[in-house]
Amino acid sequence: MNNVKTGEVISKRRKELGLTQNQLAGFLNISFQAVSKWENGTAYPDIALLPKLAAALNTTVDALLGYSSVITDYDNRYCTKEYYWGLVPNHICYDIMKILPPIKSYRVLDIGCGEGKDAVFLAKCGYTVTAFDISEAGIEKAKELASQNKVNVNFFKADIFDYRPDTVFDIIFSSGVFHFIPPGERKEFCQSLKEHTADDGINALNVFVKKPFISRAPDSTQTEDKRHPWRSGELFGYYHDWLFHLCSENVFDCNSGGIPHKHCMDTLIAQNYK
Ligand SMILES: C[S@@+](CC[C@H](N)C(=O)[O-])C[C@H]1O[C@@H](n2cnc3c(N)ncnc32)[C@H](O)[C@@H]1O
Incomplete structure (x- = not known):
């Protein structure tokens, strides 16, 4: 997992959704400092938290891990x-x-x-x-x-x-x-x-x-x-x-x-x- 890339994806998706670090932290029941550390690449989200984090950011675990930055359903269409x-x-x-x-x-x-x-x-x-x-x-x-x-x-x-x-x-x-x-x-x-x-x-x-x-x-x-x-x-x-x-x-x-x-x-x- 690329730590910095994951942090960038989290930061980008959070901003796209208009959420503050505090709001995202609130959804996940964690401190905003944890979100801040992920976003600046000094810590990883806990692996058990990834599905909940992906859901809060309206994205996928794959996207969080840097395999794809946006999901749309156009592929299905x-x-x-x-x-x-x-x-x-x-x-x-x-x-x-x-x-x-x-x-x-x-x-x-x-x-x-x-x-x-x-x-x-x-x-x-x-x-x-x-x-x-x-x-x-x-x-x-x-x-x-x-x-x-x-x-x-x-x-x-x-x-x-x-x-x-x-x-x-x-x-x-x-x-x-x-x-x-x-x-x-x-x-x-x-x-x-x-x-x-x-x-x-x-x-x-x-x-x-x-x-x-x-x-x-x-x-x-x-x-x-x-x-x-x-x-x-x-x-x-x-x-x-x-x-x-x-x-x-x-x-x-x-x-x-x-x-x-x-x-x-x-x-x-x-x-x-x-
Ligand atoms: C309404 S369709 C229009 C497709 C095409 N321009 C047309 O008129 O037939 C919107 C397109 O935007 C693409 N799209 C959505 N988000 C995108 C993104 N972040 N970067 C590039 N393309 C994106 C979708 O995959 C989809 O093909």
Whole structure:
């Protein structure tokens, strides 16, 4: 067991859930000093405490031991032959093509690419696409889709909380993913995306927003209680210094999981205008 890594996982998950060290200690009937020692790597949690600790942090013992930092149930959803989100590309892909048509091989990053339908579509159109997702099953299907369509996409498994781009991109795209980012981390996250966008490049993003008239999606399970819908308009604020090509809020019907429900979504396509 990697002591420091386990401490980092505990600290990260605790903060994602908005818990203080004291609160976590309270759940476990231990002192906050014990939590503090785990988090700074000077002590291990007792092995008998791991299942309770994992439950308190809404994660797994494996994740605490550093084998995986986030659990989602998307792996289960993607373990079928069918494509959970279908194969029709997101309409944002067409908006991207209007603003930066693939007259040259623009570099695209698709964050949380799922089973790869958008990444593969953009690659077919002539973009150079890098795409990642936390779900291994999603990435495997995405690779298969790319192969069926005879395109190269740099697909890999990664966690948005760990991944830091090592290059700039012309287009950073993400659909239906950023609600996994806790409110306190969003400004910095968007800033990092902006810093990794080339001059005149674009960020094409959408986020689920909370509205009093939209109830929770029926296919969101307990493991995904850590979904954090954004405040209406919040995304737009982080890009106030870029040029807006598209800035909209829509309520739409969704049938994921086979149960009809509604979502409200803010969509932004903003350009690093120079
Ligand atoms: C609603 S799906 C959207 C998938 C894809 N963008 C699409 O529109 O078809 C959300 C995706 O976010 C991924 N995801 C969730 N948490 C993640 C994380 N921490 N890092 C990377 N991807 C994550 C899930 O595995 C899932 O594929």
